[in-house]
Amino acid sequence: MRARELMRTPSVTVPPGATLVETAQQMRERTVGCVVVWSDGTVQGIVTDRDLAVRGLAAEVSAGAPVSDVMTAPVLTVRAEDDVDVAYQAMHRAGVRRLPVVDGSRLIGLVTLDDLLMDVSRRLGEVLEPLAWCALGELPGPPHSAEVAHKPQRAPGL
Numbered sequence: 001m002r003a004r005e006l007m008r009t010p011s012v013t014v015p016p017g018a019t020l021v022e023t024a025q026q027m028r029e030r031t032v033g034c035v036v037v038w039s040d041g042t043v044q045g046i047v048t049d050r051d052l053a054v055r056g057l058a059a060e061v062s063a064g065a066p067v068s069d070v071m072t073a074p075v076l077t078v079r080a081e082d083d084v085d086v087a088y089q090a091m092h093r094a095g096v097r098r099l100p101v102v103d104g105s106r107l108i109g110l111v112t113l114d115d116l117l118m119d120v121s122r123r124l125g126e127v128l129e130p131l132a133w134c135a136l137g138e139l140p141g142p143p144h145s146a147e148v149a150h151k152p153q154r155a156p157g158l
Helices: 020-030 049-057 084-094 113-136 145-150
Strands: 034-039 042-048 098-103 106-112
Touching: 020 034, 020 049, 034 106, 042 049, 042 098, 084 098, 084 113, 106 113
Parallel strands: none
Antiparallel strands: 034 042, 098 106
């Protein structure tokens, strides 16, 4: 699987001169936990909600300060055509939870730790499915209507 197949789109971007307040408002409006700082066709940095809290608010940085004051830079990226295992390795080595995905000089998405966890879950399901068939002694399928009709029902909340 390629990084482009796993990533989330679109990425939310802000320029390096965006204020901390403007950046936080973008996160709130777009319901995201991070934004990519983008300028002159390149990834300049990345800012998470934690960066705003710890490097901004807790450090008493002015709300009008530029986001470049609290962003993480340089940023590790993955290419759209990289195998997803490259993203796993990059996150592991760098200790990060989000990687911008680039296609040439274009930012096209973001691969997150949650995306990789979903991939792990899918891969694990693929491995375990044949084992489940062996344990059941039959191929999985929908339950028989008679079995469903006689199955005892639990009261809500129990």
